[in-house]
Amino acid sequence: MSSERFFYGFSPLASVLLGIALIASSGVRAQERPSTESAEVEEVVVTGTRIRDRNVYSSSQITTVSIEDIADRGITRVEDYLNDLPQVSPGQAITASNGSSGTATVNLRNLGAQRTLVLLNGKRLAPGTTGGSNSADLNTIPSLLLERVEVLTGGASSVYGSDAVAGVVNFILDDEFEGFKASYTHSFYQHKNDNGKLRDLVRSYDYEVADSNVTTGNTDKIAVAFGGSVFEGRGHITGFVERTDTQPILQGDYDISACALSGGTSRCGGSSTIPPGRWADFGGYRAAGFTNVNPDVTGLDLKVLGDEFVPRAGQTFNYNPTNFFQRPDERLNAGFFGKFAVNETVEAYVSVRSMNSESNAQIAYSGTFGNISSLPCYNPLLSREQYDIVCGDWMGMGGDHAPDFATGAEALAYISSLDIAVGTGDIIDYSAPLVSLKRNVEGGPRQSVTKFDNIVQLYGLRGEFAETWSYDLSFQRSEIEYSQEYRNDLSVTAMNRAIDVISVGGVPTCVAALTGADTACIPYNLFSGGLPGDGGIQAVIDGGEELQSYIANSTFVKGTGEQSILQAVVSGQSGISRGTCAVGFLG
DSSP states (O other), rough: EEEOOOOOOOOOOHHHHHHHHHHHHHHHHHHHHHHOTOOOOOOOOOOOOOOOOOHHOOSSSSEEEHHHHHHHHHOOOOOHHHHHHHTTEEOOTOOOOTOOOSOOOEEETSOGGGEEEEEEEEOOOBOSSSOOOBBGGGGOOGGGEEEEEEEOSSSOOHHHHHHGEEEEEEEEETTTTOOEEEEEEEEEEEEOOOOHHHHHHHHOOOOOOOOSSSEOOOOOOOOEEEEETTTTTTTTEEEEEEEEEEEOGGGGEEEGGGGEETTTEHHHHHEBBBBEEEOOOOTHHHTTTTEEETTTOOEEEEEOOOOOEOOOOOOOBSTTTTSEEEEOOOEEEEEEEEEEEEESEEEEEEEEEEEEEEEEEEEEOOOOOTOOOOOTTOOTTTTHHIIIIITTETTBBBBSSSSSSHHHHHHHHHHHHHHHHHHHHHHSSSEEOOOEEBBBBTTTTEEEEEEEEEEEEEEEEEEEEEOOOOOOOEEEEEEEEEEEEESOOOOHHHHHHHOOOOEEEEEEEEEHHHTTTTTTOOOOOOOOOSSSTTTOOOHHHHHHHHHHHTTOOOOEEEEEEEEEEEEEEEEEOOOOOOOOOOOOHHH
């Protein structure tokens, strides 16, 4: 990586004086140095040059990253290297899981990826998603043909417009490549977990400790590129194909992230939404006007163990281990570049690129998260002991334990009678004011699977005219198809219907099924077979895929995006003098 800064400005008189000074200086040194035929030149120091460099005539610093710098680090993703630059704030990357869009972006000066303009060989890179953002997806860049990356962090908006407020990143590809080359890259992470303090801390919370030696996160990348001249040297074609397969890394694989640390490294954080299910009133009984037969009991904070309610005793859930440090990702890039000299002043060029990718962003298991806020006392899935604790022992509470009805009509009539009793003031309520905090470890972790299919076509003409003038006329068309499937997140509507259960003919039945509101409703048994630790509830495990499909239906988002850019650029020397410029040097 090179980062250079020069500021040069010359007036005609200054140029002459500087030239004379250099000649005089050279002459004096020649006289002072002894002349011998056998003298060898060991080093040549260039003190001045007429070779144009963008850092010489640009008013802002341009940082150049060569492909050799990236290759020497053994990095298979360009964004991983760019994120190490001081002017770059990490944006979307393969290390983002919670809130990931499935893309890779660059965010200059932490002003947002949408304010960073990304170019490919000087042409705007197409948007990476269909979500309305103009942020480019760096995954579409063929790394095997990458020559260098240029980063400009100041003064770019005056040239490129308001979407370059943070700066410009220009990826330069080798469109003159001759021959054939292929590469295979295999990378992985190996770590020895030996932090005794952290491992003891995790054990003290009864959380699972990371393995002592971890080898994970394999990435395999196969890339092929080819190119050559055509039409007796008047044209050139370059093509590429790249396939990348990245495997996940879990936070639970490392001592430092085996639990959510808080207070530095003194405590493990955790969630009170726990696998056996927490039921707490948070002052609900007192607020509603209920009193317990035991005056010492004013509220409840329980969990399920077996078929009983027992005190939660501060149990929490370690949500860290299932989160991804690195998302799994499968990607296929392909495309070609071509150019042809029509005549001495006109060159036609074309570029067609496509990318197909699929990535999975995984976070912790879903749960009820307090979205169930009451428990009907007539629920037949409650054991007698459980019923007494949450309903029977509270004065003012209505509803019998596990009443059974011959028909659905009789069951609905019973519920109607309870509603009438509440209305007349005979009872306060017939539902316990308990909030459910149940972690759904019986299902799978929440996953956001994103898929992208995009194609970009670029056609243009460029050349020179009138000796000092050049032009570039181009049309770029990009199309993208996007889909996202969100898996294993509990439905608030479904789980509230599934907890409102009454017995009909000895069969626990959803009230929503009796009313016709949801005939597909399946009872959600959160009271039978509570397992110790993070084991969950056996009744939910027994419910299998049928229950999980009901309470955690997948949701889908699909979108398409199109962008067309017609661009015409004319540049040259007008012949109009701007006058004398100041001379300045920065050492």
